[in-house]
Structure formats: structure tokens, C-alpha cells
Amino acid sequence: MFKILVSDAISEEGLKKLMDAPDVQVDIRPGLPPEELKALIGEYDALLVRSQTKVTADLLASARNLKAVGRAGVGVDNIDIEAATRRGIIVVNAPDGNTISTAEHTFAMLMALARNIPQAYASIQSGKWDRKSFVGVELRGKTLGIVGLGRIGTEVAKRAMAFGMTVLAYDPFLTRERADQLGVESVSVDDICRRADFITVHTPLTKETRHMISGPQFALMKKGVRILNCARGGIIDEKALLAALEDGTVGGAALDVFEEEPPKDNPLLASNRVIATPHLGASTVEAQINVAIDVGEEILNILHDRPFKNAVNLPSLPAEVMRAVQPYLTLGEKLGQLISQIAAGRLSAIEVTYGGAVAEREVAPVSRTILKGILSYHHGDEVNYVNAPFIAETLGIKVTETKTGRHKVFNDWISVQLTTDEGTHSAAGTLFNGLGPRIVQIDGYSVDVAPQGTLLITRHIDQPGIIGQVGSLLGAAGVNIAAMQVGRKELGGQAVMVLAVDKPVDAETLANIGQVPGILAVRDVSL
Numbered sequence: 001m002f003k004i005l006v007s008d009a010i011s012e013e014g015l016k017k018l019m020d021a022p023d024v025q026v027d028i029r030p031g032l033p034p035e036e037l038k039a040l041i042g043e044y045d046a047l048l049v050r051s052q053t054k055v056t057a058d059l060l061a062s063a064r065n066l067k068a069v070g071r072a073g074v075g076v077d078n079i080d081i082e083a084a085t086r087r088g089i090i091v092v093n094a095p096d097g098n099t100i101s102t103a104e105h106t107f108a109m110l111m112a113l114a115r116n117i118p119q120a121y122a123s124i125q126s127g128k129w130d131r132k133s134f135v136g137v138e139l140r141g142k143t144l145g146i147v148g149l150g151r152i153g154t155e156v157a158k159r160a161m162a163f164g165m166t167v168l169a170y171d172p173f174l175t176r177e178r179a180d181q182l183g184v185e186s187v188s189v190d191d192i193c194r195r196a197d198f199i200t201v202h203t204p205l206t207k208e209t210r211h212m213i214s215g216p217q218f219a220l221m222k223k224g225v226r227i228l229n230c231a232r233g234g235i236i237d238e239k240a241l242l243a244a245l246e247d248g249t250v251g252g253a254a255l256d257v258f259e260e261e262p263p264k265d266n267p268l269l270a271s272n273r274v275i276a277t278p279h280l281g282a283s284t285v286e287a288q289i290n291v292a293i294d295v296g297e298e299i300l301n302i303l304h305d306r307p308f309k310n311a312v313n314l315p316s317l318p319a320e321v322m323r324a325v326q327p328y329l330t331l332g333e334k335l336g337q338l339i340s341q342i343a344a345g346r347l348s349a350i351e352v353t354y355g356g357a358v359a360e361r362e363v364a365p366v367s368r369t370i371l372k373g374i375l376s377y378h379h380g381d382e383v384n385y386v387n388a389p390f391i392a393e394t395l396g397i398k399v400t401e402t403k404t405g406r407h408k409v410f411n412d413w414i415s416v417q418l419t420t421d422e423g424t425h426s427a428a429g430t431l432f433n434g435l436g437p438r439i440v441q442i443d444g445y446s447v448d449v450a451p452q453g454t455l456l457i458t459r460h461i462d463q464p465g466i467i468g469q470v471g472s473l474l475g476a477a478g479v480n481i482a483a484m485q486v487g488r489k490e491l492g493g494q495a496v497m498v499l500a501v502d503k504p505v506d507a508e509t510l511a512n513i514g515q516v517p518g519i520l521a522v523r524d525v526s527l
């Protein structure tokens with residue numbers, strides 16, 4: 001039974017499928033104080049949040065069983081992604097479900113700002129009939145500058161064009177073709193500041209975007225410009241915005257988000273030219289159902305070891321790409337497990353080479369499973385697909401990945417070389433039609449072994465009698481040999497022998513095999 005904790009207000013209608021899953025227990029406890037959450041989190045396999053719960057490194061340190069954090073929404077700035085990655089916890093979000101609601105909210109704010117609707121409402125509610133103070137402006141013919149033309153920015157652009165606005169956009173990933181297709185003009189942030197009548201930001205909050213609209217940008221703006229932020233507090237520098245409102249540069253501002261939420265004594269809220277909502281962009285019935293359905297599905301997929309798509313701390317790959325590399329994942333993990341059991345000494349470098357058909361694919365997931373296979377031999381269950389690259393980096397292991405052209409023998413070729421302070425070892429594998437993953441080379445010697453069960457691998461001098469003596473020692477220990485492969489490069493030189501055995505070999509028998517004249521090294525490997 002998987003235990004899932006929902007610690008923010010997430011639509012129960014949207015979570016229905018998750019709650020109905022037979023092997024899942026969902027506990028809905030929104031608004032838990034941080035200490036209580038910390039005391040409870042150890043019992044749970046997954047945590048579902050919106051933007052309120054702060055998923056800190058400290059909280060994750062108590063999350064012994066946690067496999068996934070699901071964010072029912074877009075922004076993950078309330079989650080310590082690095083700490084989650086370090087602990088091998090997958091973080092997924094639901095990036096599509098609230099796009100339209102947030103774009104519509106931005107538009108509602110844009111129109112409210114243009115026509116002073118909140119101020120006029122407050123006035124009429126106080127008993128006045130004041131028609132002079134609230135003269136607005138039309139949107140038609142005005143220029144809207146959009147910083148961040150992602151999902152929400154794009155929907156805002158479409159709506160603005162329907163209102164007869166000219167749209168300028170800045171986004172580092174906006175290509176000329178895409179801009180032409182959408183009918184927006186791709187410009188710099190400075191150009192937006194100089195030319196726009198309304199400016200709206202739709203980026204995530206990152207090191208680059210924090211305060212990207214600040215004093216120098218306000219200094220470029222037209223007098224009376226109107227500013228909107230329905231993305232994240234901090235993209236616009238609040239102090240600089242206040243100064244620009246006070247000196248008349250900014251005619252009005254609409255804010256759904258704040259540097260500190262809930263805002264405490266924020267002077268912007270005292271200005272009658274600032275209209276505000278308490279982070280309501282995604283707060284519609286539809287958006288909340290959508291994001292809950294999406295994140296619920298992702299969490300179920302993760303817990304059931306099925307593919308999932310919106311991981312924030314894993315390379316995101318389309319489902320068809322994942323399907324295409326799926327068969328290589330087992331091969332990669334087995335190669336990693338095999339090589340780590342052959343190589344002795346302190347690991348310093350891992351070199352992975354892909355050749356043939358596999359080299360034409362997206363191999364990042366395969367490299368991750370290889371790393372997981374290698375590192376889990378020494379680091380156990382703490383290593384998984386999420387944190388393997390992080391652990392390798394922390395241990396100072398140099399990881400390189402190379403792709404070569406077609407392989408001269410095999411259609412697919414994956415080779416892994418480990419360098420330790422005691423030497424270098426390599427293993428290579430392929431996928432055989434109908435036979436699945438096979439190990440086809442160990443330390444440069446050709447073999448053909450199914451990577452499963454217990455293998456006994458020797459390095460020996462290619463001389464008569466060795467195979468017989470090893471066989472006799474195994475027989476005496478009651479170990480049955482299921483399959484045998486010998487690989488050599490030249491007659492009488494060194495050779496490799498791989499024996500698939502039906503049960504693990506005890507330490508004494510292993511030591512006796514090591515004493516057989518001509519045996520240079522022996523290892524038992526379990527896959």
C-alpha cells in the first residue's frame with residue numbers, strides 16, 4: 001500500500017482516480033504546520049502540494065520513504081529541487097492544466113488596469129457616483145510587451161491580438177519562425193521597455209529573471225506605462241516599481257504575486273494605482289481539476305514504475321523517445337552492475353561509448369541507468385535513476401559519453417569502461433533480436449553471455465586443464481554450471497572465462513579457484 005499526503009488545497013474531484021486506486025491511501029491534510037508535516041512525512045511515499053507547502057531540504061531529510069513530490073501547478077520554487085535530486089526523489093509538476101486560467105486572469109487584470117475597475121468598484125461601494133476619476137484607456141492600438149513567451153505568455157499574446165494590440169515579446173527561446181507564426185515581434189527587453197504601453201512578465205523566477213525589471217528598465221519606459229505580474233513575485237523588483245509609481249513613470253500596476261506571500265506591510269498595496277489579487281491566477285474550478293488529474297496520474301505512474309512525463313529533475317523526453325530507448329535500459333544497468341563487480345579499487349572515471357543504431361537515439365536515460373548500475377554496487381539503494389549523476393559528481397567521478405558510427409559487428413553497441421586506482425576494465429553489450437540484452441565483450445575479450453543470475457568470471461592463461469580444474473572445484477562445492485563461455489585473443493595468451501552458475505559460489509571455493517595455477521583473477525558477479 002502506497003501512502004500519499006496532500007498538504008495543500010488540491011481539488012478532490014481531480015484526485016478521484018488517485019484516491020480510487022486499490023493500492024493507494026491518500027491523506028488530505030492541507031495547512032499542516034511545518035513541524036507537524038516534518039513529523040509525519042517519514043510515513044509517506046509521495047507528497048502532493050501547490051505553492052503553499054515549503055518542501056525544504058530540512059523536510060526532505062525526514063522523508064525516509066518519499067519517492068515523489070507532485071506539484072499541482074507550474075512553479076516549483078517552493079520545492080528544494082536540488083535537495084530532492086540528492087535524495088533521489090522525483091519532482092513532477094502539472095504544467096498544462098492552469099495555462100488558460102492564468103492567461104485569462106492576466107487578461108482580466110489587464111482590462112481592470114486599463115479601466116480602473118477595482119478602484120471604481122470601491123468608490124461606488126462607498127456610496128459615491130464619481131465618473132471623472134476613473135477615465136481609462138482602450139487596448140486597441142496599444143502595444144503590449146510580453147517577457148517570457150511560454151505557455152501562458154503565448155495565450156496572453158493571442159488574446160491581446162484579438163483586442164487589436166501590437167505584441168512585442170522577449171524570450172531567449174523564441175525563434176523568428178515562431179514569432180512570425182504567432183504574429184508577435186521578437187525584440188529585446190530594453191525594446192519592450194522603450195516601446196510598450198503595457199508590460200507583462202510570464203517567466204519562471206530564476207537567478208536570471210530575479211529583478212529583471214528593475215531601476216534601469218523602468219528608466220527606459222514610456223511615462224504612464226502599465227505593469228503586470230501574474231507569474232512570480234520578484235521578477236519585477238518591488239522597490240523599483242514603487243519608486244517608478246511614485247515618480248510617475250508607471251501609471252498603474254496589476255499584481256497577482258509578491259516577493260513575500262502573503263505580503264506583509266507591502267507599500268505597493270497602499271497605492272491607489274496598484275490593483276492586486278492574492279495569487280489567484282490558477283484558481284478556477286477547471287484549472288484545479290486539470291492540475292489535480294495530471295499530477296495524480298503522474299504520481300500513480302511513478303509509484304507503479306510506469307513512464308511519466310513531467311519530471312522537473314530529470315531530462316524530459318517525449319514518450320515515444322522513452323519507448324525507443326526502453327530496451328537499452330536493462331542492458332545499460334546490467335553492464336553497469338557487471339563492470340562494477342569486476343573492477344577493484346577507487347573509481348575515478350566512467351567512459352560510455354554508444355555505437356550503431358543506439359548511437360542515433362537519445363541516450364541520456366541509458367547513461368543514467370549505467371551510472372545507477374555502477375554506483376549501486378557500492379552505494380546500495382540510496383542510488384537511483386534521479387540522483388545517480390549527482391552522486392557521481394559528488395564523488396568526483398569523471399563521466400564521459402561518446403557516440404561513434406556503425407559498429408563493424410553489431411547493430412547496437414554499448415561499451416562501458418571503468419578506471420580505478422588499480423587499473424581499467426571494460427564490458428560491452430548489445431541487443432540481439434529475440435534474445436534481448438547480451439554481454440559480448442569483457443576486458444576486450446569476446447564472449448556471449450545473458451546478463452542475469454550469478455556469473456563466475458576468471459582471467460587466466462590460455463593453457464590446458466584450467467577449465468577442468470575450475471569445473472571440478474565447483475562440482476565439489478555443489479555448484480552446477482548452466483553455461484560457459486571462453487574468450488581469448490591469441491592462442492596461449494590471456495583469456496576470459498564466464499560461467500553462468502545456478503547458485504552463488506562460497507568464499508572458500510572462490511579462493512580455491514583463485515589458487516588454480518594459471519588463474520590470474522576470479523570474481524563472482526550477481527546480476
Ligand SMILES: NC(=O)C1=CN([C@@H]2O[C@H](COP(=O)(O)OP(=O)(O)OC[C@H]3O[C@@H](n4cnc5c(N)ncnc54)[C@H](O)[C@@H]3O)[C@@H](O)[C@H]2O)C=CC1
Pocket residue numbers: 073074075076095098099102147148149150151152153170171172173202203204205208209230231232256257279280281282283
Ligand atoms: N499566478 C499564478 O497563479 C500562476 C503563475 N504561474 C507562473 O507563470 C510563469 C509562466 O508559466 P508557464 O507559461 O506555464 O511557463 P513556461 O515554462 O511555459 O514559460 C516560461 C517562459 O519563460 C521563458 N524564460 C525563461 N527565462 C527567461 C528570461 N530570462 N527572459 C525571458 N524569458 C525567459 C522560457 O523560455 C519560457 O518560454 C511561471 O513563473 C509560473 O510559475 C503559472 C500558473 C499560475
Ligand SMILES: O=C(O)C(=O)COP(=O)(O)O
Pocket residue numbers: 050051052072073074075076098279280281282283
Ligand atoms: O502553478 C503555478 O505556478 C501557480 O503559481 C499556481 O499556484 P497555486 O497552485 O494556485 O498555489
